[in-house]
Amino acid sequence: MSDSWFKRVEFSWWQRFVINCLLAGSLPQHVAFIMDGNRRYSKINGITRAESYLMGFEKIGEILDYCEVFRIKVVSVYAFSIENFKRSAEEKEELFQLFEDKMTYLLKNLDNLNEKGIKIKVMGDISLFPPYLTKLMAEVQLRTAHNSDFCFNLCLSYTSREEITQSIRTVVDGVKEGSLRVTDITESLLDRCMYSEDLPPVDLLVRTSGEVRLSDYMLWQSNFAVLQFVKVMWPDFGFMHFVSSLLDYQRQQPRLAEYRAKYGDYLGQMRDWELRSLEERVSEGTEQRQEKFVVEIKKKRREMLEDFSKFEVAGA
Amino acid sequence: MMYEGFLFVIHLFLHTYCQLQVISQSAFNLLRWWRVSKWNVDILMAHSKNLGKVPAHVSLVFLEEGVPMEDLVKPIVWCICLGVTTISLYDYYGRLRNNKIEIDKELREYYTSFTKDSKICPKGGDLRANIKFVSVENGRNDIVHAARTIASEVLSGCTPQITQNTVEDYLKVFSHDNPEMILKFGTLHSLAGYPPWPVHLTEIISLPTCHLISPTDFLDSIRKYNKIEKRVGK
Numbered sequence: 115m116s117d118s119w120f121k122r123v124e125f126s127w128w129q130r131f132v133i134n135c136l137l138a139g140s141l142p143q144h145v146a147f148i149m150d151g152n153r154r155y156s157k158i159n160g161i162t163r164a165e166s167y168l169m170g171f172e173k174i175g176e177i178l179d180y181c182e183v184f185r186i187k188v189v190s191v192y193a194f195s196i197e198n199f200k201r202s203a204e205e206k207e208e209l210f211q212l213f214e215d216k217m218t219y220l221l222k223n224l225d226n227l228n229e230k231g232i233k234i235k236v237m238g239d240i241s242l243f244p245p246y247l248t249k250l251m252a253e254v255q256l257r258t259a260h261n262s263d264f265c266f267n268l269c270l271s272y273t274s275r276e277e278i279t280q281s282i283r284t285v286v287d288g289v290k291e292g293s294l295r296v297t298d299i300t301e302s303l304l305d306r307c308m309y310s311e312d313l314p315p316v317d318l319l320v321r322t323s324g325e326v327r328l329s330d331y332m333l334w335q336s337n338f339a340v341l342q343f344v345k346v347m348w349p350d351f352g353f354m355h356f357v358s359s360l361l362d363y364q365r366q367q368p369r370l371a372e373y374r375a376k377y378g379d380y381l382g383q384m385r386d387w388e389l390r391s392l393e394e395r396v397s398e399g400t401e402q403r404q405e406k407f408v409v410e411i412k413k414k415r416r417e418m419l420e421d422f423s424k425f426e427v428a429g430a
Numbered sequence: 431m432m433y434e435g436f437l438f439v440i441h442l443f444l445h446t447y448c449q450l451q452v453i454s455q456s457a458f459n460l461l462r463w464w465r466v467s468k469w470n471v472d473i474l475m476a477h478s479k480n481l482g483k484v485p486a487h488v489s490l491v492f493l494e495e496g497v498p499m500e501d502l503v504k505p506i507v508w509c510i511c512l513g514v515t516t517i518s519l520y521d522y523y524g525r526l527r528n529n530k531i532e533i534d535k536e537l538r539e540y541y542t543s544f545t546k547d548s549k550i551c552p553k554g555g556d557l558r559a560n561i562k563f564v565s566v567e568n569g570r571n572d573i574v575h576a577a578r579t580i581a582s583e584v585l586s587g588c589t590p591q592i593t594q595n596t597v598e599d600y601l602k603v604f605s606h607d608n609p610e611m612i613l614k615f616g617t618l619h620s621l622a623g624y625p626p627w628p629v630h631l632t633e634i635i636s637l638p639t640c641h642l643i644s645p646t647d648f649l650d651s652i653r654k655y656n657k658i659e660k661r662v663g664k
Contacts, residue, residue, distance in 0.1 A: 135440065138433040275594050275630055282577040283592045289581040296581045301574050326634045333626035337570060341619050341634070365441060366619050373522060373622050377566060384571065 123179040132357055133183055139364045142317030144188040145181060146332050146339070149174070151323030151347030158347070164208045169349040171212055178266065180356050188313055190237070190267035192331045196276060199242065210247060213270070217250035224257055231263025237309035238272030239280075245425045252422035259416075265313060272309070274333040281307040284411060293407050298400050301381065306408045310335055318363045320356075322348040338374050340366045448617060452638045459644040469507045469540060474645035478512065481649060482656030485610035487516040489564075489632070491624060492526065493616030497640045499529070503536040505613065505640065508648050509559065510540075516560045518609060522622055524565030533561075566623035568603045573627060576600035597627070604628035611655045613648075615640035 125133065149170055156166035174191060181189050194209060201209075220227065220234060227234070236251045243251070251270065284307045288294040294303075306312065316336035319328075324345040328336070342359040344351065488509050492502065509517045519526045519533075526533070579600045583590060590596050598606055608628040612621075614636045621629065635651045637643065 134433045135437045138437045139441075273630070275597075275627065278573060278627065279592060279594050279597050282573070282580065282597060285577060286581045286584055286592060290584050296578050296585065299574060299578050299581060301570050304570075304574060304577060327631055328629060328634075330630035333630060334570065334573075337621070337623055337626050339620060341621065343634075361440065361444065362619060364437075365444060369618055370620055370622065373566075376522075377623060380566065 123176060125183070129353060136184065136357065136360055136364070140367055141184050141360060142186060142340075142363055142367075144190070144314045144316050144318075144335075145186050146190040146192070146316045146319045146336060147177065148192045148319070148321035148325075148329060148331055149348040150321055150325055152349065154323060155347040155349045163205065166349060167208060167212055171216060173349055173351060177351070177356065180353065182264070184360065187263075188265045188267060190269060190313075190316070190332065192269045192272070192329075194238075194270045194272070195330065196239070196242070196271055196273045197330070199271075210244065213243075213247055214250065217247070217254055220254050221250070221257070227258055228261060231261045232258060233261040233265045234258045235265055235267045235313075236270050237267055237277070238270045239276065240271055240422070242271045246427040248422050249425040249427055252419040256416075256419050256423055267310070267313065269331070273330040274328075275330055277309050278304075278334055280309075285407075288407050293410070294403055295400075298403050298407075300400075300404070303404050303408070305334070306404075307411060308334060311412070315339070317367075318342065318359060320344060320351075320359050322346055322351050338370055338377070340370065448638075452617065455638060455647075456642040459642045459647070462644065469504055470645045471507065471511055471540075474508050474511055474649065477646055477649055481512070481652055484512045484514060484652060485655060486514065487518070487607060487609045487611075488514045489518040489520060489609035489612045489624075491612055491614040491616075491621070492519070492521045492640060493614060493618040493620075493622055494639060494641075497615075499532055499536065501640050501643055502526070503533060503540075504643055505615075505648055506533070506537065506561070507540050508645060510537075512652070514559060516562070516607060516609075518562040518564050518604075520564040520624055522566050524563070524567065527563035527565060530563060537561075562603060564603055564625065569623050569625045572601050572603060572625060573597070575602065601627060608632065611635060611652075613637065613651055615643075 152166045152170040153163055155161075155169070156163045159166075161169075178189060194213075198209075199206070234254045236255055240248045240251045281304050285294060285299050285303060289296055289299070310332075313335075316332055316339040319332065319336045319339045320342045321328075322344050324343065326343045328341075340363045342362060344355055344359065346352075346355055490505050490509075506517055506519070576597055580590065580592060580596065598604075604625055604627065608630070609632050612624075612629065612632050612634045614621075614634060615638075617638055619636075621634070633655050635654050637647055637651065
């Protein structure tokens with residue numbers, strides 16, 4: 115099994131020149147990828163599906179390196195959707211084998227990850243996986259949770275609607291228990307209860323293979339993101355494709371920054387309207403209750419990961 | 431300093447190239463489709479063979495400024511002609527909603543002209559489409575509102591099981607009515623605050639501008655929508 119993740123790629127002189135040019139402009143803080151086209155790549159190139167998936171996973175390592183040189187702080191990848199559980203048993207087994215290999219690799223390289231300050235996060239309902247995978251995913255997260263220089267976010271057993279629904283369920287439970295009032299439910303609270311928690315919003319979302327839909331991926335977080343639908347298959351996505359996406363981000367970003375700023379004003383106006391229209395003073399205690407609630411939720415999630423990491427797995 | 435200079439030149443080139451594409455497309459449309467009728471519906475119907483399935487709900491997303499009302503209304507009229515039953519109109523600031531009366535007036539003019547000329551009969555024969563006006567206010571805020579409503583119901587003794595269906599029940603604008611296709615106008619590569627919940631599987635087709643839009647550009651967008659293989663996770 116290859117150990118090419120987090121290994122420094124050697125750049126040529128012209129690549130270093132391009133990197134320095136781009137660094138002179140604004141760059142995204144959070145980039146999300148929909149790594150599409152692995153199966154079509156295998157058909158086009160006459161290789162097996164398993165080989166294509168492996169190439170796709172190795173490509174992640176290359177992209178993480180590019181993100182490091184471009185000083186991107188958070189990278190999210192859509193590795194496995196809840197819808198993908200509908201795939202054939204054979205295909206799922208190929209993918210689960212890859213996930214197991216990669217999680218094991220990450221656990222073996224913890225020193226390297228911790229030295230670089232890399233946090234590994236898994237977004238999604240990991241309890242849907244076989245217990246041996248859930249255990250590995252939980253362990254990787256727990257052992258790197260304290261890092262804060264870079265976050266590599268794997269979306270596994272994930273859909274955006276399921277994420278939004280669980281966030282709503284979480285806050286509604288909070289209201290039921292008395293920790294929150296109905297008027298404490300705000301956009302920022304729902305945001306903090308998503309699987310992404312305190313991660314910054316997605317600035318740039320790249321989907322390969324030429325498909326032009328979001329496939330239930332980070333819909334909430336990429337509401338104001340630059341969208342790039344790139345026609346190459348994921349294993350073919352290279353340095354210049356990434357540079358092209360970043361250049362487009364730089365061109366689009368000023369207008370989107372304006373929209374984002376206006377959205378901040380709009381949220382402020384909504385809050386003022388709520389204050390005026392309700393007899394109850396919503397601002398009193400709202401922020402304190404929200405903060406206390408979020409701390410409690412993070413504690414519960416950590417405890418759940420600790421329970422997962424203690425699963426008894428045959429042969430472990 | 432040197433790298434900033436090079437980056438500036440790269441962006442200047444890219445910007446010029448994109449602007450030239452938009453201008454040449456508009457000029458080409460103006461010369462080729464010098465209008466016979468106001469909305470070029472006859473040209474639309476003449477070129478609408480082998481279109482494939484027309485989506486039932488199309489969302490027109492306008493992310494450019496200064497487009498004349500006539501050009502804004504054309505894609506709406508064309509959707510109605512092709513038998514689209516729900517058309518949602520999105521712009522960030524909600525200016526389309528503010529111009530609802532003017533848009534209604536243009537559509538009434540089209541309906542009147544239709545009854546006089548059967549050649550521009552819409553497919554399915556039904557003139558009326560459900561038209562919704564959407565802006566950034568209907569985005570994440572709609573989901574917050576749904577969450578509050580569910581929480582209030584729980585407090586008043588109801589215990590709904592909170593599933594994706596439950597959330598969709600409580601959305602104000604797109605409750606169980608998701609657009610199958612977004613036709614986005616403008617050079618901004620983003621959905622810029624568009625409601626996130628309904629677009630989970632929506633195909634996003636982009637055109638650089640709505641200004642001087644041609645019926646064939648519009649039809650090609652529908653054809654592009656139909657070429658797309660909808661695998662849905664499988």
